Amino acid sequence: MRSISDEIFKSIELKIINGELKAGDKLPSENELCKIWNTSRVSVRPALERMMALGILKKVRGGGTYVSASDSPYSLSPLLAFAIFRDESIRDILIFRKVIDVGxxxxxxxxxxxxxxxxLKLCLEEMEHSLASEDRVKFNEADLEFHMEIARGSKNPLNVKVYEMLRHIIRKNQININVMLGISSSIKEHRNIYTAIEEKKKKKKTFF
Structure with a gap:
């Protein structure tokens, strides 16, 4: 059973996704939200703090709480990612990433x-060093950054946005993903991707 705080989070989330709340819109004050939900700040504040931690909302000192601007460093992609992939299995998400990886x-x-x-080379080296030192946290971050750099290298901003969405979901499930895929095989796959990207540009051949 969801708590009142979770219900408030969910309500604001849906209003943003449905377009009722847009980037730059101001939310009701904490007192007003307490009245709307017939609850106390003990329930309201955690919901707002979670959304601010995700970058979905931002607090302006003395000015209230706003939906983050779509062009701000804190985009709505974390929220949209959780909304889109909430009911999907980790395996389905990985299959989806593999499909879009090709293009x-x-x-x-x-x-x-x-x-x-x-x-890309720095990310790959960091993954290899992290594997040797058994530092799973650094390995995971280097893995995620490797894929983000591939998206940046495509020079298509839409690819970057899609990968940014996936990064939030994959980071949340990274431990299970490592168990499913195996870290050693992941390193080998990333080396192959790096080589293909390097050689295709150099030789102007098709590797895919």
Whole structure:
């Protein structure tokens, strides 16, 4: 059974997704939300704090709480990601990522610059070092950043947004994902992706 705080979170979430609340809109004050929900700040405040932690809302000192602007560093992608993928299994999410990976890797191979390749190599090296030192946290972050850099290298902002959404979901389930895929096989797969991106640009051949 969901708590009142969860219900408030869910209500605001749906209003944003449905367009009732848009980027830049001001939320009712905590006191007003307490009256709307017939509850106390003990329930209202945690819901707002969770949304601010996700970057969905932002608090302006002396000015209230607002829906984050879509072009701010804190986009709505975490919220949309959880909304879209809430009921999907980890396996389904990974299959989805694998399907879109094909096109995005192609785009990166065709459009990446030397800086993209350098960043991919740094991520790959960080993954290898983290594997050797058994630092799962650093390994996971390097893995996620590797895929984000592929999206950036494609030079398509939509790819970046899609991967940003996936990153929030995958980070939340990273431990289970590592168990399912195996870290060693993941390193090998990432090396192959890096080589394909590097060589396709250099030789102008199709690797996919």
């Amino acid at each position: 995005i890797v192609k785009g990166c191979a065709a459009n990446r610059d030397d800086d993209n390749l350098k960043q």
